[in-house]
Structures are given as C-alpha cells and as structure tokens.
Amino acid sequence: MDAPRRRSLRTELGALLGFVERNFYLTRRYLGWEVVFLFYTVVNTLTIAFIGVTTPGEAGPKVLYLVIGALLWGYLSVIFHDVSESVAWERWEGTIEYTFMAPIHRLTHLGGMCVYAIAYGITRSIIVLTVVAFFFKLSLSGANLPGALAVLLVSSIAFIGLGLMAAVLPLLSTERGPQATHIMEGFILLVSGVYYEVEVLPSWLRPISVLSPATYTLRGVRAAILEGAAMRDLVGYLVILAVMGLGLIPLGLAVFRMGERHAMKAGKLKRHG
Amino acid sequence: MTWEPAVTCTAVSKTFYEKDETLAYLPEYRGLAGRWRYARLRPRAVRAVDGVSFEVRRGEIYGVLGPNGSGKSTLIRLLSTLLEPDAGEMSVFGLDVVRDRLAVRQLINRVSVEAAFFKKLSALENLRYAARLYGLAPREGTEKALDILERLGLERRKAFVSVENLSRGMQQKVAVARALFTSPVLLLLDEPTTGLDPRSKREVQDFVLEVRAFHDTTVLLTSHDMAEADRLCDRVAFIDEGRLRAEGRPSELKERYGPNGAGTLEDVFLEVTGRRWPGEEDED
Numbered sequence: 001m002d003a004p005r006r007r008s009l010r011t012e013l014g015a016l017l018g019f020v021e022r023n024f025y026l027t028r029r030y031l032g033w034e035v036v037f038l039f040y041t042v043v044n045t046l047t048i049a050f051i052g053v054t055t056p057g058e059a060g061p062k063v064l065y066l067v068i069g070a071l072l073w074g075y076l077s078v079i080f081h082d083v084s085e086s087v088a089w090e091r092w093e094g095t096i097e098y099t100f101m102a103p104i105h106r107l108t109h110l111g112g113m114c115v116y117a118i119a120y121g122i123t124r125s126i127i128v129l130t131v132v133a134f135f136f137k138l139s140l141s142g143a144n145l146p147g148a149l150a151v152l153l154v155s156s157i158a159f160i161g162l163g164l165m166a167a168v169l170p171l172l173s174t175e176r177g178p179q180a181t182h183i184m185e186g187f188i189l190l191v192s193g194v195y196y197e198v199e200v201l202p203s204w205l206r207p208i209s210v211l212s213p214a215t216y217t218l219r220g221v222r223a224a225i226l227e228g229a230a231m232r233d234l235v236g237y238l239v240i241l242a243v244m245g246l247g248l249i250p251l252g253l254a255v256f257r258m259g260e261r262h263a264m265k266a267g268k269l270k271r272h273g
Numbered sequence: 274m275t276w277e278p279a280v281t282c283t284a285v286s287k288t289f290y291e292k293d294e295t296l297a298y299l300p301e302y303r304g305l306a307g308r309w310r311y312a313r314l315r316p317r318a319v320r321a322v323d324g325v326s327f328e329v330r331r332g333e334i335y336g337v338l339g340p341n342g343s344g345k346s347t348l349i350r351l352l353s354t355l356l357e358p359d360a361g362e363m364s365v366f367g368l369d370v371v372r373d374r375l376a377v378r379q380l381i382n383r384v385s386v387e388a389a390f391f392k393k394l395s396a397l398e399n400l401r402y403a404a405r406l407y408g409l410a411p412r413e414g415t416e417k418a419l420d421i422l423e424r425l426g427l428e429r430r431k432a433f434v435s436v437e438n439l440s441r442g443m444q445q446k447v448a449v450a451r452a453l454f455t456s457p458v459l460l461l462l463d464e465p466t467t468g469l470d471p472r473s474k475r476e477v478q479d480f481v482l483e484v485r486a487f488h489d490t491t492v493l494l495t496s497h498d499m500a501e502a503d504r505l506c507d508r509v510a511f512i513d514e515g516r517l518r519a520e521g522r523p524s525e526l527k528e529r530y531g532p533n534g535a536g537t538l539e540d541v542f543l544e545v546t547g548r549r550w551p552g553e554e555d556e557d
C-alpha cells in the first residue's frame with residue numbers, strides 16, 4: 001500500500017480533533033444521562049444559593065458568593081473528572097489498547113481530552129448560570145467579568161495538570177486508581193473554600209488550602225465579581241495560578257508517561273486487571 | 274516476493290506476575306484477614322513468551338499456532354508496542370519496537386480477538402475516530418472503510434447502527450476494515466476468525482488472501498484453527514507454553530513430523546509438543 005505517512009503537525013492536530021469529535025459523539029449518545037446530570041447540577045446549585053437567602057443580612061451578595069462557589073466547583077470538577085477518567089473509561093469500553101497504539105504523541109491524545117473537557121465544562125456552566133439567573137436577581141454591576149474569566153482560564157491549566165496525574169492511576173490499579181481520584185477530589189473540595197472562607201477550617205487543615213489551586217481561583221473570581229477588583233489586584237492570583245499550572249502540567253505529563261511505561265512493562269494496558 | 278525481513282524477533286521473553294486470589298485461602302494464611310492474606314501472597318510468575326525467535330518475510334502470511342494461553346496474544350501485543358519485552362529484540366522493517374515505538378506504530382495495525390469499539394457509537398463514528406488517529410481525511414477514510422466493509426459482505430446501512438447491535442461476525446468485519454483502511458505495511462491479526470460463523474470466517478479469510486494478493490501488506494496472524502492456518506499461511510510456527518516448538522511451511526511440517534510423512538497440522542502439534550491438540554475450545 002502507500003508509503004508510510006509523514007507525521008506532521010497537521011496529523012497531530014487532526015488526531016486531537018479526533019478525540020474531541022469522539023467525545024462529542026459519546027456525549028451525544030449518552031444525551032439522556034447528560035440531561036439528568038445537568039438537571040441535578042442545576043438543582044444542587046439552586047439549593048446552595050437558597051442558603052444565602054435564608055441567612056440574615058442582605059441576600060444578594062451572599063447568594064452570589066455561594067453561586068460562584070457552586071459554579072466554579074462544578075466547572076473545575078468536570079475538568080478534573082473528564083481528564084482523570086479518560087483512561088479508566090477506555091479501559092471499561094475495551095478500546096484502551098486501540099487508542100494507545102495509535103501513531104500519535106501522547107500529548108496529542110491528552111490535549112484532545114483536555115480541550116473537550118474545557119469546552120464541555122464551559123457549556124455546562126453557562127447552562128447552569130442561565131437557569132440560576134432566572135431564579136435569583138444576581139447583580140453583576142461593578143463586577144470585573146473579564147478579570148474573573150482570566151482567573152478561570154488560568155486555573156483550568158492547573159486543574160488539567162492535576163487531572164493528568166490522576167488519569168494515570170487507573171493504569172496502575174484498576175480499582176484503586178479511580179478510588180484515589182475521588183479521594184483527591186473530595187480533599188480539594190474540603191480545603192479550597194468553595195462555600196466558605198478557608199479561615200473557618202481547623203488550623204491544622206488550613207495550611208493545605210494553600211496548596212490547592214482552587215483556593216486561588218475562588219478568591220480571585222470572588223474578588224473580581226463581588227468586589228469588582230481591578231486587573232492589577234488580580235495579578236497576584238493570576239501569577240500563583242499560572243505558576244501552579246506551569247508546574248503541574250509537565251509534572252502531570254511526566255507522571256503519566258511513567259505510569260504508561262509501567263503499564264507496558266507489567267501488562268496492565270489492557271481491558272481486564 | 275522479496276526476502277526482506279518484515280519482522281524479526283530474537284530471543285524475546287515476557288513474564289507476567291500475577292497474584293492468585295485462591296491461594297489466600299490456603300491453611301498457611303489462616304488467621305489473617307482476607308485483604309491482608311492477599312497482600313502476603315507472592316506474585317506467581319507466568320512466562321507468557323519464553324525465548325522466542327522467528328522472522329517474517331515481507332509479503333508473507335505468517336501464522337502463529339497454539340492452544341489457549343500459549344502466549345500468542347502476548348507476542349502480538351509485544352509487536353504492537355503495547356507491551357515491552359523483558360529480554361530480546363524485536364523489530365518491524367528494521368525499526369526497534371521499543372526504541373522507535375512511534376515509527377513502528379505508523380507501520381502497523383492490529384485486529385484483536387475482542388472487537389475494541391465504542392459500543393454505543395456506530396461503526397461509522399468509530400471509523401471516523403480511527404481515520405483521524407491515523408492521519409486520514411475522515412471523509413475519504415470512511416469511504417475507503419465502507420468499501421472494504423462492502424467487500425466483506427456487510428450491508429452499508431449496518432455501518433450506521435451502534436456497534437453493540439451488530440453480531441460478533443459483523444463487528445469483526447468492522448475491525449478488519451478499521452485495521453486495513455490505514456494501509457498498514459504489517460497487519461497483526463490476533464485470532465481474527467475465532468467465534469465467527471463458518472460463512473463470516475470464510476469471508477474474512479478470503480479477504481486476508483485478497484489483501485496479500487493486491488497490496489504490499491505482510492500479515493502475522495495467530496490462530497487455533499488448523500484448517501485456517503493451512504489455508505492462509507505461507508509459513509506457520511507452533512507455540513506452546515510460550516516456547517516456539519516448530520516452524521516451517523505447512524506442507525513441509527506435515528511431511529517432516531506427520532506419520533509416514535503425511536497427516537495434518539494436528540499431528541505435527543502432537544509430535545513437537547508431546548501433547549494432543551486441544552482442538553476448538555472456548556476463547557477466554
């Protein structure tokens with residue numbers, strides 16, 4: 001047949017698109033479940049927002065505080081999930097060997113998963129926000145929306161790094177891997193101050209919140225939206241998140257490579273066990 | 274046919290370490306709670322491939338024959354860069370399977386025993402994904418795959434329903450089409466016809482012969498169907514418990530090992546391993 005094709009940037013980009021397209025097909029095929037989960041997320045966000053109404057004092061800012069927490073957590077956990085479960089899922093489907101022996105860079109494969117995760121996370125968040133806005137009068141006057149968006153985008157990078165590290169766990173252990181992923185996610189939820197300031201945490205737990213990128217995302221976005229903090233006041237958050245992202249992505253990739261190599265040696269790159 | 278080696282495999286070994294859960298219930302482990310008993314167990318070594326050497330020539334159909342658990346799939350996985358050998362060297366058209374992994378991946382494709390598809394997606398959607406991974410334009414790629422499917426006797430409309438609604442035979446045909454439309458120079462077929470009805474089996478076999486006749490594709494296939502090997506393969510190798518026991522042209526082997534210089538490949542197996550050919554068995 002024809003001569004071996006030259007691997008080029010175009011091929012890699014095409015493959016990246018292939019992952020995005022494939023995940024889109026899968027989402028479409030499981031649309032019923034998507035709707036159900038989305039419904040649940042919307043309701044969950046609403047119930048949390050109502051807490052802001054019941055506590056004494058002016059409701060508006062408190063509701064917004066909680067809604068930001070719920071939305072951000074929804075977005076970040078979707079990214080973390082989608083990336084970290086990408087391997088576990090293919091193993092369950094039985095396509096893992098097929099995908100891993102494709103003539104593409106692992107970076108392309110993982111990049112495709114991340115691009116889809118971000119697109120999916122943003123779409124979901126917009127839908128949830130739209131419904132929530134219908135229930136509450138959220139005043140965004142004076143909010144620095146571009147600033148909030150910048151914080152969000154930069155923090156996505158850090159979460160992708162975390163997701164990559166978690167993604168390889170199922171390659172090492174079929175059952176323990178996904179278990180560890182859930183523990184990790186729960187921990188981040190606890191320490192990052194999603195619905196409260198981290199100052200309320202017990203003193204021994206508080207130092208850990210410093211390590212979670214979500215802590216800075218939440219603070220930065222809240223400062224931008226609730227206090228209308230200007231770009232120059234957000235620089236601190238942006239820098240911390242960028243540094244975390246720039247550290248976590250290569251670390252995540254390195255951990256993934258090591259895990260993949262180990263799986264190829266131990267024979268774990270297959271459907272069962 | 275040229276004699277350029279397509280695959281060389283030199284003293285390749287692969288051992289797996291497995292813990293056997295049932296051992297945890299031996300008397301030695303009494304008194305410890307279940308999980309702890311399991312943790313105390315030493316992993317058992319399974320030599321799946323043991324010092325195997327062979328060479329496949331360009332344009333050849335080479336068969337690896339052996340009963341279940343003899344190491345056929347492990348050999349194929351080693352060649353398809355999904356496993357790293359513990360010892361030995363393997364190369365595909367001069368490229369080392371470990372060092373030049375990415376380059377090897379561009380030359381090969383594999384059909385596994387179990388059809389590896391996104392089962393909720395249609396054959397067409399699965400093929401589009403495959404096309405993109407292998408750098409084909411999706412439209413052109415899927416056209417090509419649909420033509421192959423038609424050749425294999427699969428109705429066009431079947432390409433639009435979820436793979437899970439296709440019979441095993443149809444799924445296997447889609448898998449063959451998916452492997453072939455990327456024009457691999459080396460095609461690895463791991464028991465491509467196991468579990469197929471006689472007619473589908475025949476169709477897939479015919480197609481393998483056709484591919485070899487019209488394209489520059491070398492085929493390495495595993496099987497535990499002796500008749501199939503006899504029909505398709507230029508040369509075969511017998512593998513048992515990870516070791517290569519005999520190799521040669523089917524007619525040659527039958528002459529050398531068969532009773533009175535005749536007989537069947539089953540007779541050859543009995544002669545070279547000292548064990549009866551287990552025949553058709555359930556796939557694990």
Ligand SMILES: Nc1ncnc2c1ncn2[C@@H]1O[C@H](COP(=O)(O)OP(=O)(O)O)[C@@H](O)[C@H]1O
Pocket residue numbers: 266267268270289290291319320321339340341342343344345346347348
């Ligand atoms: N990934 C793996 N992990 C542990 N053991 C394995 C793995 N793959 C194969 N084995 C073991 O290696 C042996 C050979 O298996 P395999 O290559 O699948 O044989 P065949 O394909 O000829 O049936 C079997 O004992 C099997 O249990």
Ligand SMILES: [Mg+2]
Pocket residue numbers: 342345346347386463464
């Ligand atoms: Mg097998």
